[in-house]
Amino acid sequence: MYAIVVKVQLPEGRSMEEGVRQLNAEVIPMIKQAPGFVSVYFMAPTAGREGLSFTLFTDEKSARAAAEGVKPPEPVKLLSVEVREVVASA
Numbered sequence: 001m002y003a004i005v006v007k008v009q010l011p012e013g014r015s016m017e018e019g020v021r022q023l024n025a026e027v028i029p030m031i032k033q034a035p036g037f038v039s040v041y042f043m044a045p046t047a048g049r050e051g052l053s054f055t056l057f058t059d060e061k062s063a064r065a066a067a068e069g070v071k072p073p074e075p076v077k078l079l080s081v082e083v084r085e086v087v088a089s090a
Helices: 016-032 060-068
Strands: 002-009 037-043 050-057 077-085
Touching: 002 060, 016 037, 050 060, 060 077
Parallel strands: none
Antiparallel strands: 002 050, 002 077, 037 050
């Protein structure tokens, strides 16, 4: 299994509830259609405005293809995208 690890900068002045609504309405339905998709997790920042997500895929090819198309919705700013192999889980 492989994961895409994405860091974003969330916009100032928007509530977490607005962001969650946007994830549920726009982002999650799109991600779920990607070939090899397994699951996705979005983490809220503990401080500041940096969001983090992990999207799991069945194979490296699917993860790399999806990583190339990562584009967060406006006004979220993309900070980084990494593809990593999942070596253990519980």
